[in-house]
Amino acid sequence: MSSRPAILLISADGALADALGEAMRGDADFALLHHAGGLEASLAASTLARAAVVAVEVDAARRDHLFALQSLMMQCVGQPVVVLVEACSDAVQRWFFQIGVRDLLRKPVAGADVLGACRRLLAGALDPPSDYAEVTSFIPAAGGVGNTTLAIEAAMQILGARPNANSVALVDLDLHSDACADFLDLEPRLDFTEIGENGERLDQQLLEAMTTRHASGLALVAAPSVAGQLRELQSAAILRLLDVVAGHFQNVVIDMPRMWHPWTDGILIGSDRTFIVTDMTVPGLRFARRIADQVNARLGLKTSARVIVNRYERRFLGAGLRRGDVASALDGIFAGEIANNYQLVREAIDQGVPLGTVKPGNNISTGMKRILFECAQDERRAS
Ligand SMILES: Nc1ncnc2c1ncn2[C@@H]1O[C@H](COP(=O)(O)OP(=O)(O)OP(=O)(O)O)[C@@H](O)[C@H]1O
Ligand SMILES: [Mg+2]
Numbered sequence: 001m002s003s004r005p006a007i008l009l010i011s012a013d014g015a016l017a018d019a020l021g022e023a024m025r026g027d028a029d030f031a032l033l034h035h036a037g038g039l040e041a042s043l044a045a046s047t048l049a050r051a052a053v054v055a056v057e058v059d060a061a062r063r064d065h066l067f068a069l070q071s072l073m074m075q076c077v078g079q080p081v082v083v084l085v086e087a088c089s090d091a092v093q094r095w096f097f098q099i100g101v102r103d104l105l106r107k108p109v110a111g112a113d114v115l116g117a118c119r120r121l122l123a124g125a126l127d128p129p130s131d132y133a134e135v136t137s138f139i140p141a142a143g144g145v146g147n148t149t150l151a152i153e154a155a156m157q158i159l160g161a162r163p164n165a166n167s168v169a170l171v172d173l174d175l176h177s178d179a180c181a182d183f184l185d186l187e188p189r190l191d192f193t194e195i196g197e198n199g200e201r202l203d204q205q206l207l208e209a210m211t212t213r214h215a216s217g218l219a220l221v222a223a224p225s226v227a228g229q230l231r232e233l234q235s236a237a238i239l240r241l242l243d244v245v246a247g248h249f250q251n252v253v254i255d256m257p258r259m260w261h262p263w264t265d266g267i268l269i270g271s272d273r274t275f276i277v278t279d280m281t282v283p284g285l286r287f288a289r290r291i292a293d294q295v296n297a298r299l300g301l302k303t304s305a306r307v308i309v310n311r312y313e314r315r316f317l318g319a320g321l322r323r324g325d326v327a328s329a330l331d332g333i334f335a336g337e338i339a340n341n342y343q344l345v346r347e348a349i350d351q352g353v354p355l356g357t358v359k360p361g362n363n364i365s366t367g368m369k370r371i372l373f374e375c376a377q378d379e380r381r382a383s
Helices: 014-024 045-049 063-075 090-098 111-126 147-161 179-184 204-209 235-248 264-269 282-298 323-329 342-351 363-382
Strands: 006-010 031-035 051-058 081-085 103-106 134-140 168-172 219-221 251-255 273-279 306-312 334-339
Touching (some): 006 111, 045 063, 063 081, 081 111, 090 103, 103 147, 111 363, 147 273, 179 219, 235 251, 235 264, 273 282, 282 323, 323 334, 342 363
Parallel strands (some): 134 251, 134 273, 168 219, 273 306, 306 334
């Protein structure tokens, strides 16, 4: 009998089972168990007991499915559950997370995506519990490259994988704009005067009062900007802020400013991973390469800073850049690309909502999910 951890697929969709089987072909890490009767057919406790992770197809319009899912959730002890659903309302989606579902994939879904979600959950479930957050920083290589957009999207993706009240904080350290708060239509509540010049008055309670909650559960830590005023803060205050935030939340995503401040190095050294965001232009790639090379050589980062190329165009126009050019310009430090989708980003900003609310499963969210997943895999391999 195989001693590999098993993915249990509960679905009457034979084609999906075949696709997952195909994606897992030759996979030495996992075995597949398929409960072909789907959620409506009773599942032997012994089958469930053999599963390390469960992927279950749910028809959100069927009450019997929702009841069956709820009872399945009560039987799952320590096995993370991924729901595969064709369509569902926001209310049902929230309910899934409330009953403990860890991830949700929209059908039609590729076998590789189901495998990826299971792999990610298992990796998370096996991670030793830590009371200090995983910190991910985003730095722009130039102005307007999409740093804020991608930091917010990354925070949303991490939140989607582990939804709970203290799961993810988005910290806006680009102090000269209110972009994070504006994009999410939230009020920034962080008050640097109140926390003290060196952040000495900041504790968990004060942080909670200065945190704004988004409907998704994301916590925003951002200060209102003052027009025309450059804010230069003591490094101690910023580093203390990060320390308290990281002690309170499981994941922290930081929108860093383009200008280097005296505290920038300290934040990057305290980060588990750093992404440099750039666009698909020759100078953009050059700037990003230079920043990455310099921080990697100068600061002993936990993991090397890597570059995300935003507004990536697959079809190259005229004498524009090809993918090969991007890959060779960023050889060894290329984290991945994010599609150009102006209409989607525009709509999300105008409505003050995350990209996934405008269009679930859109190409920017999918790209960010892939980048985060591949980075986590690389980090595990390296550790
Ligand atoms: N993947 C994308 N596709 C299309 N447009 C995008 C994409 N990402 C960002 N944008 C657009 O680019 C503009 C700048 O985005 P954003 O504010 O996130 O960049 P930034 O690097 O944080 O800018 P700033 O220098 O002002 O802080 C926005 O108008 C946004 O709509
Ligand atoms: Mg910005």
